[in-house]
Amino acid sequence: MELTKGGSIAIPGTKEGETDYLTLQTPENALTKTLSDAIQYARRNSIWPVMMGLSCCAIEMMATAAARFDLSRFGSEVFRPSPRQADLMIVAGTVTKKMAPVVGRIYDKMAAPKWVIAMGACSSCGGMYNVYSVLQGVDEIVPVDIYVPGCPPRPEALIYGIMQLQKKIGREPVF
Amino acid sequence: MAVDLEKLKEELRNKMSEFFGEKIKDITISHDELVMEVEKDIIVEVCMKLRDDPSFQFDLLSYVTAVDYSALGREPRYGVIYQLYSVQKTHRMRVKAYVTEDDLIIDTVYSVWKTADWLERETYDMFGIIFRNHPDLRRILMPEDWEGHPLRKDFPLGGVKSFYFKRSTEPRAGEPKNLVPRIREQLSDI
Amino acid sequence: MATKRTIEMPVESIESMTLNMGPQHPSTHGVLRVVLHLDGEVVERAICHLGYLHRAKEKHAEHKTYHQFIPYTDRMDYLAPMSNNTGYVMAVEKALGLEVTQRCVYLRTLLCELARISGHLLWLGTGALELGAMTVFLWSFTQREKIYDIFEWICGARFTVSYMRVGGMSREDYPEWRRMVREFLDQYMAAHREFETMLNGNEIFLSRVVDVGTINGKDALQLGLTGPALRGSGINYDARKHTPYLAYEEFDWEVAVEDRGDCMARYLVRMKEMEESWKIACQALEALEKTQNERCNIDNPKIIFPPKENVKRSMEDLIHHFLLASEGFKVPPAEVYQAIEGPKGELGFFLVSDGGPKAYRLGVRSPSFINLQGLEKMSIGYTISDVVAIIASLDPVMGEVDR
Numbered sequence: 009m010e011l012t013k014g015g016s017i018a019i020p021g022t023k024e025g026e027t028d029y030l031t032l033q034t035p036e037n038a039l040t041k042t043l044s045d046a047i048q049y050a051r052r053n054s055i056w057p058v059m060m061g062l063s064c065c066a067i068e069m070m071a072t073a074a075a076r077f078d079l080s081r082f083g084s085e086v087f088r089p090s091p092r093q094a095d096l097m098i099v100a101g102t103v104t105k106k107m108a109p110v111v112g113r114i115y116d117k118m119a120a121p122k123w124v125i126a127m128g129a130c131s132s133c134g135g136m137y138n139v140y141s142v143l144q145g146v147d148e149i150v151p152v153d154i155y156v157p158g159c160p161p162r163p164e165a166l167i168y169g170i171m172q173l174q175k176k177i178g179r180e181p182v183f
Numbered sequence: 184m185a186v187d188l189e190k191l192k193e194e195l196r197n198k199m200s201e202f203f204g205e206k207i208k209d210i211t212i213s214h215d216e217l218v219m220e221v222e223k224d225i226i227v228e229v230c231m232k233l234r235d236d237p238s239f240q241f242d243l244l245s246y247v248t249a250v251d252y253s254a255l256g257r258e259p260r261y262g263v264i265y266q267l268y269s270v271q272k273t274h275r276m277r278v279k280a281y282v283t284e285d286d287l288i289i290d291t292v293y294s295v296w297k298t299a300d301w302l303e304r305e306t307y308d309m310f311g312i313i314f315r316n317h318p319d320l321r322r323i324l325m326p327e328d329w330e331g332h333p334l335r336k337d338f339p340l341g342g343v344k345s346f347y348f349k350r351s352t353e354p355r356a357g358e359p360k361n362l363v364p365r366i367r368e369q370l371s372d373i
Numbered sequence: 374m375a376t377k378r379t380i381e382m383p384v385e386s387i388e389s390m391t392l393n394m395g396p397q398h399p400s401t402h403g404v405l406r407v408v409l410h411l412d413g414e415v416v417e418r419a420i421c422h423l424g425y426l427h428r429a430k431e432k433h434a435e436h437k438t439y440h441q442f443i444p445y446t447d448r449m450d451y452l453a454p455m456s457n458n459t460g461y462v463m464a465v466e467k468a469l470g471l472e473v474t475q476r477c478v479y480l481r482t483l484l485c486e487l488a489r490i491s492g493h494l495l496w497l498g499t500g501a502l503e504l505g506a507m508t509v510f511l512w513s514f515t516q517r518e519k520i521y522d523i524f525e526w527i528c529g530a531r532f533t534v535s536y537m538r539v540g541g542m543s544r545e546d547y548p549e550w551r552r553m554v555r556e557f558l559d560q561y562m563a564a565h566r567e568f569e570t571m572l573n574g575n576e577i578f579l580s581r582v583v584d585v586g587t588i589n590g591k592d593a594l595q596l597g598l599t600g601p602a603l604r605g606s607g608i609n610y611d612a613r614k615h616t617p618y619l620a621y622e623e624f625d626w627e628v629a630v631e632d633r634g635d636c637m638a639r640y641l642v643r644m645k646e647m648e649e650s651w652k653i654a655c656q657a658l659e660a661l662e663k664t665q666n667e668r669c670n671i672d673n674p675k676i677i678f679p680p681k682e683n684v685k686r687s688m689e690d691l692i693h694h695f696l697l698a699s700e701g702f703k704v705p706p707a708e709v710y711q712a713i714e715g716p717k718g719e720l721g722f723f724l725v726s727d728g729g730p731k732a733y734r735l736g737v738r739s740p741s742f743i744n745l746q747g748l749e750k751m752s753i754g755y756t757i758s759d760v761v762a763i764i765a766s767l768d769p770v771m772g773e774v775d776r
Contacts, residue, residue, distance in 0.1 A: 140342025298597025
């Protein structure tokens with residue numbers, strides 16, 4: 009593949025001057041980037057979360073997706089009921105010991121690359137529930153990328169957490 | 184709609200002692216609430232009577248729970264509470280029966296009110312009180328293989344059993360090393 | 374390793390199929406798990422498995438002082454924390470034999486009704502979303518955000534408010550806040566009419582809810598259902614009307630009752646209830662305006678925290694603050710049961726005190742837990758898709774179910 013004078017990429021095998029629908033026109037204001045950058049760009053701007061509303065924080069997660077805060081500005085509004093279609097697990101709420109195997113299993117079912125946000129005090133560290141039935145932080149069972157503090161965090165805090173995750177994804181090597 | 188509790192109390196005393204005699208231990212009013220303490224072996228008959236008698240008509244079982252009195256040093260150890268309400272007459276009352284630690288069995292009131300199903304299961308789960316003739320007495324809130332009854336006074340807040348569910352620390356096939364979850368000790372184990 | 378579990382079931386028919394729904398399922402309102410036994414797609418049995426959000430609140434109550442437990446009540450029915458706060462502090466006040474001021478009563482009434490509207494709005498939004506109406510979800514959340522703003526401006530938190538205190542409030546209301554409530558109430562009814570327009574004549578919605586999940590009044594009472602689930606079956610029981618508390622007796626409003634007993638009836642009851650709540654809130658706001666020069670909290674520094682600005686200046690207030698924060702107040706030995714009408718039904722707090730600063734035992738009669746018992750009775754004979762509508766119409770909040 010080589011760049012011709014006319015600014016179009018000649019596909020090997022086509023004769024010069026011949027109009028081919030495969031010929032790609034590069035406009036003058038085109039940006040050139042590595043493939044890795046392009047993949048990162050796509051990944052971080054379409055993080056689809058799995059619906060993992062466990063308790064109170066789920067209400068704030070819904071509020072984040074709803075009209076006023078509008079999570080779709082950041083490309084993350086597509087809440088998927090199935091973990092197989094999701095990239096991000098927002099663990100929104102208290103993870104109890106009875107729920108822990110389920111959370112772990114949903115994480116396992118997600119396709120890589122996958123990320124986890126521990127939303128709220130409960131899923132970060134157990135929060136106000138230091139009791140027999142509550143898991144002291146979801147990081148005991150799944151690796152967590154971003155912790156969002158608060159009980160529950162405000163929607164702005166969750167959005168900030170997602171933006172931090174976007175930055176993090178931007179730094180992760182693709183290959 | 185104000186309810187004349189004194190009148191209800193008198194009526195209760197007359198009718199109940201007529202049927203059950205000495206087995207009705209006490210009828211009191213405290214904090215604007217009518218409380219009747221009964222022997223545990225007549226609980227089903229008492230409840231049936233309270234539901235069907237036209238002057239009481241307690242058709243809604245609000246709540247069933249238990250209290251562990253052991254920290255107060257009281258005997259018998261457990262009090263089982265039945266909170267009743269009458270939609271027709273708009274009055275409330277509470278029935279109490281005591282259960283000792285040696286004999287944790289009391290009859291179920293499922294045949295009187297179906298509400299008792301889950302509430303009694305919860306009481307069993309939390310206190311270990313066994314409801315005889317209950318159709319399906321299993322744990323309801325805790326996992327089925329849980330040991331102990333959490334709301335007993337001798338059960339510590341942090342629990343006794345160590346971690347209930349552990350994930351393997353080994354990386355799975357194709358999983359990068361840094362994705363292995365960090366396993367922390369439970370605070371209660373320390 | 375997690376052990377493999379088997380679910381015991383009587384196998385009566387070889388054709389019956391078992392389908393697991395939840396605990397992570399978009400339409401089970403959190404972490405409810407229902408095991409459905411199906412004949413084709415008709416439900417034969419629906420067995421609920423609970424406890425996936427058991428956070429041991431009743432155990433916590435025995436280890437916290439009375440004031441420390443207030444934040445835990447927020448997180449029971451997290452759609453309407455104001456009601457839970459009120460129910461709990463009323464139970465403690467009953468054990469103490471404490472009378473709160475009239476102004477405090479009006480403020481609590483107003484906040485409870487706003488919480489009811491907010492709770493029902495979430496039910497409306499998610500319920501409609503599950504039946505395929507996305508717009509209602511976005512619209513109802515727009516209204517909810519306004520209520521959140523109101524809560525935020527009076528207590529600082531959007532919905533985990535922890536606002537009530539035993540004997541009063543954490544801080545008083547102020548004229549700008551009341552204006553804000555007035556603005557919300559002025560525009561609310563127009564939005565309410567829009568919700569009704571969206572759903573009442575909507576063919577898709579009607580075909581999903583009419584004659585689905587029918588339960589008659591006798592069965593509903595036997596199963597102990599309360600709140601809209603009971604009133605939708607024609608039984609007129611509302612704790613606000615029949616065992617009055619707060620200021621509900623003074624105001625002019627009606628209990629919403631429907632006879633059909635299906636999901637549509639429960640929908641209509643809730644919609645009517647939101648209107649009535651709006652009425653009560655308007656009247657409570659007026660009463661609040663009239664009493665704006667009176668005190669809100671009781672005058673008893675042994676029980677209620679002194680205002681924060683006094684703590685920094687007065688030695689006496691500092692001592693009271695310190696004692697309350699470190700030790701708490703003591704409640705004489707008592708056993709009380711206080712029931713209020715939460716958005717989901719009869720919300721009861723059974724409190725046993727032993728004379729110390731912590732509750733000896735606190736039992737919570739949570740309406741969602743008991744209402745959920747009706748699920749099996751309601752869904753037998755209907756299809757799987759109807760189960761979604763029935764769960765939505767029961768409106769269980771798992772935080773309250775498992776506690």
